[in-house]
Amino acid sequence: MGPIWRALLRNKSSYVLIALQIALTMALMVNAIAIIQERSRLMGRPSGVDEENIFQIYSSSFDPDLEYQSMVAADLDLIRNHPGVVDAVLTNSMPLRQGGWSQGLAIAPGDNSDAVGVAIYFVDEHGVGTFGIDLIAGRNFLPTDVRWFDPDGGPRWPETIILSNAMAMALFPESTAAEVIGRVAYIENNLPVTIIGIIDRMQAPWKEWSGVERSMLVPMKRGDDFARYVVRTETGYRDEVIPQIEKALADRDTGRIIDGAQTMNDVRAAAYLEDSAMIKLLVFIVSLLTAITSLGIVGLASFSVARRTKQIGTRRALGATRRSILRYFMLENFLISTVGVLGGAVLAVAINIWMVQIFALTPIAWYVVPVAMLALWIVGQLAVLGPARRASQVSPATATRSI
Amino acid sequence: MLSMQNISMVYRTETVETHALRDFSLDVEEGEFVSVTGPSGSGKTTFLNIAGLLEGFTSGRYSLDGKDTTQLDDASRSRLRNEKIGFIFQSFNLIPELDIFDNVDVPLRYRGFDSAERRRRIDSVLDMVGLASRKKHLPSQLSGGQQQRVAIARALAGEPRFLLADEPTGNLDSAMADSVMELLEDINSKGTTIIMVTHEPSLAARARRNIFVRDGQLSVEDAGLKVAIGS
Ligand SMILES: Nc1ncnc2c1ncn2[C@@H]1O[C@H](COP(=O)(O)OP(=O)(O)OP(=O)(O)O)[C@@H](O)[C@H]1O
Ligand SMILES: [Mg+2]
Numbered sequence: 001m002g003p004i005w006r007a008l009l010r011n012k013s014s015y016v017l018i019a020l021q022i023a024l025t026m027a028l029m030v031n032a033i034a035i036i037q038e039r040s041r042l043m044g045r046p047s048g049v050d051e052e053n054i055f056q057i058y059s060s061s062f063d064p065d066l067e068y069q070s071m072v073a074a075d076l077d078l079i080r081n082h083p084g085v086v087d088a089v090l091t092n093s094m095p096l097r098q099g100g101w102s103q104g105l106a107i108a109p110g111d112n113s114d115a116v117g118v119a120i121y122f123v124d125e126h127g128v129g130t131f132g133i134d135l136i137a138g139r140n141f142l143p144t145d146v147r148w149f150d151p152d153g154g155p156r157w158p159e160t161i162i163l164s165n166a167m168a169m170a171l172f173p174e175s176t177a178a179e180v181i182g183r184v185a186y187i188e189n190n191l192p193v194t195i196i197g198i199i200d201r202m203q204a205p206w207k208e209w210s211g212v213e214r215s216m217l218v219p220m221k222r223g224d225d226f227a228r229y230v231v232r233t234e235t236g237y238r239d240e241v242i243p244q245i246e247k248a249l250a251d252r253d254t255g256r257i258i259d260g261a262q263t264m265n266d267v268r269a270a271a272y273l274e275d276s277a278m279i280k281l282l283v284f285i286v287s288l289l290t291a292i293t294s295l296g297i298v299g300l301a302s303f304s305v306a307r308r309t310k311q312i313g314t315r316r317a318l319g320a321t322r323r324s325i326l327r328y329f330m331l332e333n334f335l336i337s338t339v340g341v342l343g344g345a346v347l348a349v350a351i352n353i354w355m356v357q358i359f360a361l362t363p364i365a366w367y368v369v370p371v372a373m374l375a376l377w378i379v380g381q382l383a384v385l386g387p388a389r390r391a392s393q394v395s396p397a398t399a400t401r402s403i
Numbered sequence: 404m405l406s407m408q409n410i411s412m413v414y415r416t417e418t419v420e421t422h423a424l425r426d427f428s429l430d431v432e433e434g435e436f437v438s439v440t441g442p443s444g445s446g447k448t449t450f451l452n453i454a455g456l457l458e459g460f461t462s463g464r465y466s467l468d469g470k471d472t473t474q475l476d477d478a479s480r481s482r483l484r485n486e487k488i489g490f491i492f493q494s495f496n497l498i499p500e501l502d503i504f505d506n507v508d509v510p511l512r513y514r515g516f517d518s519a520e521r522r523r524r525i526d527s528v529l530d531m532v533g534l535a536s537r538k539k540h541l542p543s544q545l546s547g548g549q550q551q552r553v554a555i556a557r558a559l560a561g562e563p564r565f566l567l568a569d570e571p572t573g574n575l576d577s578a579m580a581d582s583v584m585e586l587l588e589d590i591n592s593k594g595t596t597i598i599m600v601t602h603e604p605s606l607a608a609r610a611r612r613n614i615f616v617r618d619g620q621l622s623v624e625d626a627g628l629k630v631a632i633g634s
Contacts, residue, residue: 002505003501003505003508003509003512006500006501006502006505007498007500007501007505010500010541011500310496311496311498311499314492314496314498315498315509315513316457316481316484317455317457317484317490317496318484318485318490318509318510318513318557319481319482319484319485319486319510319513319514319561320481320485320513321477321478321481321482321513322477322478322481323478324513395457395458396456396457396458396481396484397452397457397458399457399490399492399496400448400451400452400457400492400493400569401448401452
């Protein structure tokens with residue numbers, strides 16, 4: 001290894017560029033992996049609801065004589081009794097929909113108490129079952145808890161609420177879920193609501209929100225002409241149920257448009273469209289760069305083998321076996337790659353520190369650096385294999401035959 | 404020691420067949436200094452390459468040190484070259500990016516000696532060729548004669564039984580050629596068998612035995628050559 005290294009140093013200029021290219025590829029690879037891991041982690045967060053079996057559908061009425069409350073009652077009755085449907089609910093939003101309603105909730109009344117922001121899902125006693133969320137303490141709403149919103153002077157909020165565990169812990173950090181049951185919180189500064197249940201998890205509709213795990217179920221139905229139904233089906237029935245429901249609703253009442261049928265999977269895909277596009281782009285760029293680098297290695301090694309044909313013949317004449325010639329070029333590449341990946345490791349960490357500061361990215365996991373080093377070492381060895389094989393096939397007679 | 408029987412060597416290209424050696428038979432005894440002369444293209448290098456196991460041959464038998472080489476695989480031939488044969492080339496064939504020390508080290512590393520043994524041998528052969536002070540020089544920093552001395556040191560470092568030289572003085576002026584020749588004679592006097600191809604009649608004449616190759620065949624041996632070169 002000593003002489004190979006010394007020979008490399010004497011020809012620095014021809015190898016510096018490729019080492020630099022390896023270093024840049026490595027730096028980019030590590031930081032791309034860091035971004036991909038970060039995005040994948042965000043994308044991997046569970047919404048808490050039964051995503052595979054849920055879809056939403058809208059009804060928009062244009063009939064001026066519409067009896068909204070009886071329309072909703074009839075629609076829900078129809079949907080809930082449809083074969084393959086588990087449950088359905090009238091609601092204002094769902095996780096990952098990127099649009100919804102939020103409100104502040106405080107543990108003490110008054111204009112000055114600190115309110116914690118929380119996403120609101122208006123539901124009835126079917127909300128828990130429709131979203132497929134788990135109650136970990138307390139109870140579900142009873143039909144008697146649920147009321148219609150009355151714009152003409154009725155109470156603005158019902159008396160009971162169910163909180164996500166994250167919201168409960170944000171309000172009462174010292175308590176367990178069970179201890180929170182029966183406690184009173186205040187909405188719109190002074191209106192008391194009693195916490196009757198805690199659900200394990202249900203994300204807010206906005207995936208970027210720092211409080212994305214804080215949500216609240218409110219037993220209230222509201223609306224005047226637009227209705228969003230969320231439906232949960234038996235496993236495997238979703239796709240066949242959707243068109244049936246669309247048709248049944250449209251047939252039941254013709255004074256409206258049934259629209260916007262969308263599975264929860266599609267809602268999720270739309271919410272994370274940018275992230276998955278980013279991941280694909282990064283994978284593409286890193287693969288492309290790695291391919292270019294390995295082509296560069298192939299090119300440099302081929303050139304170096306061609307330039308040293310006579311030297312290879314001489315080494316063979318002096319007793320080198322084919323294996324030792326092969327090993328020579330593999331080892332040479334390994335040394336160049338090592339310089340490259342070590343430089344790349346330093347560069348990668350520097351870029352990462354900078355990105356953490358500028359973009360508030362989480363720092364790379366320690367193992368990404370050695371994994372990327374290993375990957376580029378392997379890429380280098382594979383790239384050099386062809387030229388090294390050719391070198392090992394150079395005839396010993398080249399020593400006397402070439403000028 | 405070295406025994407060739409009815410060796411023939413045919414190079415086939417798409418258009419022509421070249422009979423580089425035909426029915427070539429030769430025995431060289433231990434300790435001999437044999438010079439090989441002949442016109443250009445007569446097959447001298449081909450003979451030397453076969454003798455040095457650098458290439459195979461089309462038919463015949465060749466045994467080296469009593470061992471038939473016909474069936475040997477590439478790795479064993481490499482080992483034989485490394486252990487028994489030293490090569491000296493017309494254009495020196497030093498490795499340009501290695502210094503003198505590392506150049507002489509090349510065959511020793513393939514031999515698998517430990518570093519102390521290699522250092523001892525390198526110092527001793529470089530001392531012998533009078534270049535001990537140039538260890539850290541690159542080949543390009545030496546004169547042609549000095550480079551050839553390094554090449555000789557490299558050939559000798561493994562203490563081979565044979566030294567094969569293809570026009571070792573071909574690229575040197577006569578003074579340098581003379582000093583290289585003296586070195587070879589000195590080496591031969593210590594027991595190493597030498598076969599040397601040369602175009603220089605005066606150098607060929609200094610060998611104890613001369614062979615003349617014409618058209619891939621051994622022409623007239625010994626006395627015959629003396630006539631041919633007119634000494
Ligand atoms: N690899 C090869 N392929 C085809 N023909 C070859 C090859 N090597 C040598 N020859 C031919 O074999 C013949 C003998 O060549 P060789 O090199 O042995 O001659 P030489 O006596 O060493 O000549 P010179 O004195 O010019 O070095 C020549 O005709 C040459 O063209
Ligand atoms: Mg020749």
